[in-house]
Amino acid sequence: MKTEDTKKNLELNIREMEIDDIPHVFHLGEQIFTAQEAPTFYRTWDEYEVTSLFNSNNEYCLVAEHDGNIVGFALGTIVSKKRSAWKYGYLIWLGVSPDHQRLGIAANLFDKLAERMIEDGARIFMVETEAKKGAAFKFFKNKGFGKPEKHIYLTLNLKTYQQLQKKERNRSRKQKNGKNSA
Numbered sequence: 763m764k765t766e767d768t769k770k771n772l773e774l775n776i777r778e779m780e781i782d783d784i785p786h787v788f789h790l791g792e793q794i795f796t797a798q799e800a801p802t803f804y805r806t807w808d809e810y811e812v813t814s815l816f817n818s819n820n821e822y823c824l825v826a827e828h829d830g831n832i833v834g835f836a837l838g839t840i841v842s843k844k845r846s847a848w849k850y851g852y853l854i855w856l857g858v859s860p861d862h863q864r865l866g867i868a869a870n871l872f873d874k875l876a877e878r879m880i881e882d883g884a885r886i887f888m889v890e891t892e893a894k895k896g897a898a899f900k901f902f903k904n905k906g907f908g909k910p911e912k913h914i915y916l917t918l919n920l921k922t923y924q925q926l927q928k929k930e931r932n933r934s935r936k937q938k939n940g941k942n943s944a
């Protein structure tokens with residue numbers, strides 16, 4: 763970022779992602795969605811996230827280009843639910859290079875994506891973000907999102923799971939043997 767870049771004079775090109783952008787978007791996402799920064803995201807950032815969304819939802823994969831570099835992206839999809847006439851716009855990944863934040867880049871990406879989704883019939887926009895009130899939470903609040911639904915992340919140690927299963931098997935075997943000997 764040049765020191766003179768400000769929200770007002772930033773030359774930004776928001777456009778559909780192209781095949782040559784895939785590695786750039788992937789590597790930028792690696793910087794943004796580190797396990798430390800986003801440990802509880804339901805999805806994990808990997809190359810398949812980018813390639814599969816690009817294949818299936820090209821029109822909802824947008825990039826922000828500045829000075830010939832990709833500095834941000836928004837990847838989304840439209841979800842239709844069974845027995846509901848409503849379509850939901852789902853913003854899956856939104857990221858801006860740490861050196862280019864607070865310049866309105868995410869806001870521009872979001873506005874363009876929302877515009878496309880509205881054109882395609884979406885009535886509600888959904889996003890997933892960290893519960894702690896960080897940049898993303900503030901960003902979405904600023905865009906008018908509300909009514910956060912709490913998700914609880916449960917974890918299960920699979921060693922414990924195996925031990926529980928073994929106990930359960932032993933218990934039912936004992937019960938069966940008890941019945942047979944009666």
Ligand SMILES: CC(C)(COP(=O)(O)OP(=O)(O)OC[C@H]1O[C@@H](n2cnc3c(N)ncnc32)[C@H](O)[C@@H]1OP(=O)(O)O)[C@@H](O)C(=O)NCCC(=O)NCCS
Pocket residue numbers: 794795854855856857858859862863864865866867868869870890891896897898899900901902904
């Ligand atoms: C969230 C994120 C995409 C915002 O990108 P950005 O380009 O810096 O956001 P913008 O400059 O468009 O911000 C627009 C408004 O959102 C709010 N906002 C954004 N970042 C903020 C921050 N760090 N602190 C407080 N408010 C913030 C402000 O209201 C801001 O307007 P202002 O600068 O005039 O005050 C960026 O911080 C990011 O990539 N975070 C990591 C990835 C992530 O959590 N993605 C979202 C879930 S997939």
